[in-house]
Amino acid sequence: MNITADLPPHPSALLQPDWVKIIRAAASKAEAQGKLLPAQLQLIEEQQWFKLLVPAAYGGLETPLPALVALEESLAWADGSLAWVVTLCCGAGWFGGFLQPQLARQVFSTPLLCLAGSGAATGTATPTAEGYVLNGSWKYASGAHHATHFTANCIFHKNGTPVLTADGQPQILPFIAEKAQVNLVAAWKYIGMMGTGSHAFEMKDVLVSKNHCFKITPDAVVVDSPLYTYPFLQLAEATLAANLSGMALRFIELCKPLLNARKSNSKLNSNQQSVLEAQPETAVALMNDARLHFYKAVKASWLNAAAPELLKAVSITSRHLARTARECVDRLYPYCGLIAAAPDTEINQVWRNLHTASQHSLLTFSE
Known part of the structure; x- marks a missing residue:
């Protein structure tokens, strides 16, 4: 697998450490309460993440698609639930490009918009x-x-x-x-x-x-911008796939110390220890290969959204990335031990989030 310099950075590069701390510190309690917590919502409001796709004319960020999917992958690496809410709710903000201006100004000036x-x-x-x-x-x-x-x-x-x-x-x-x-x-x-x-x-x-x-x-289209002429189907496919990618990358990180600990078990033979050693690196390589093709396709389609073959490539690579994320996590899961099945652990939360999110109908089939 040839991973080139075109590979996007690790998700952690796009988030400040204190943001990640805020997001993850509230993740378990957000699960228990069935909704994001005030600290998470305050961060979303401060960074205007619910306005990522709102037209700039109405006070939004009007984020280009390549930058959008990179951020959403990063947020999913921090926490799947928060990222999914940001993705779906900012995705609805994309409709601002089609609302009549008078109504749009009224809607998008709403305090704590979501x-x-x-x-x-x-x-x-x-x-x-x-x-x-x-x-x-x-x-x-x-x-x-x-x-x-x-x-x-x-x-x-x-x-x-x-x-x-x-x-x-x-x-x-x-x-x-x-x-x-x-x-x-x-x-x-x-x-x-x-x-x-x-x-x-x-x-x-x-x-x-x-x-x-x-x-x-x-x-x-009411707002004259490339963002609102880009097809909604590929926008949705790409943003959802990026979420699964971020969750899978986090799962791989969390499983590494578990596998390292198991390698010291004297009951394992050298072949078994080698398997534990190789699994995370193989998963990272597979994920990065899928991410490379995905981000290349997204960028190419963003630069020329009128080309049907480039849009089809986004659909194909989005589904491939989603499938790779599922398969890599499922390949690693049996080696993690019972801690990965304990619902009060982060690794289990990530596993549950990924397998629930991956049931979205847009990501079910290869094409």
């Missing part, structure tokens, strides 16, 4: 003279406890019947609503990513004005 939501079309929108009436329920809204606004996909209805597109499919468009218009439903009961508070939410006969409906198609 956008949560769902891409599933499990709601309905019925047009009225005043705007739209929204009904439905949506799952997996990461960061729901901290959200000031929610975005949700809805199927257009008229006279109780779905409106169909020209090709006979239900017409689906996203909407944005304020937190006060949404009811949270406690539903996140999975083994990992417990600190994300990725609960469900519902809306019942919620009236929103017409400008709360928007499109994310190329012809609907």
